Amino acid sequence: MKILFDNNVILDVLLNRQPFVVHAQQLFALIETATIDGAIAATSINDLYYILTKLQGKLLAKETIRQLLLNFSVINVTEPVIVLAMNSQMNDLEDAILDCAAWHSDVDAIVTRDINDFAKALTPVYTPQQLLAILHRQ
Numbered sequence: 001m002k003i004l005f006d007n008n009v010i011l012d013v014l015l016n017r018q019p020f021v022v023h024a025q026q027l028f029a030l031i032e033t034a035t036i037d038g039a040i041a042a043t044s045i046n047d048l049y050y051i052l053t054k055l056q057g058k059l060l061a062k063e064t065i066r067q068l069l070l071n072f073s074v075i076n077v078t079e080p081v082i083v084l085a086m087n088s089q090m091n092d093l094e095d096a097i098l099d100c101a102a103w104h105s106d107v108d109a110i111v112t113r114d115i116n117d118f119a120k121a122l123t124p125v126y127t128p129q130q131l132l133a134i135l136h137r138q
Contacts, residue, residue: 001135002037003027004075004102006095006112007044009128011051014064020113023128027111030135031071038072041101043094045074075105089120099123 005027011017012024031038040048045065052061077097081104085096095117102110102123109124111131118125126134 001108002039004039004107004110006110007047008113009111023132026132027128039075039107040072041075041098042077043097075101077101092117
């Protein structure tokens with residue numbers, strides 16, 4: 001199962017954000033054991049680097065991104081993805097781009113804490129808790 005991670009779930013782990021880190025870390029562990037394939041949108045790399053640089057400095061931010069890329073594949077954000085997102089029924093363009101990138105890349109689901117923002121998504125969307133429950137039933 002290929003899962004595209006929203007920035008908020010990734011940042012929960014990287015910044016140890018309580019109480020959210022617990023479920024996010026469980027998903028990261030499933031990537032490390034190859035139970036699921038973790039993916040990040042190419043645009044997320046920019047966002048994560050910006051946030052991490054502000055909090056931890058450039059060197060640590062780059063090293064953190066390097067570590068993420070050891071376990072996560074990167075989903076391309078191409079012109080067709082952006083055009084599809086611009087015409088999406090979703091309210092937030094950033095979320096629409098994530099959804100359309102997932103849809104174009106045959107991703108099985110998106111995991112996010114902001115599930116309501118993805119109400120009109122093309123791709124199935126789950127909270128970390130919901131996704132863990134689904135995975136444990138399989």
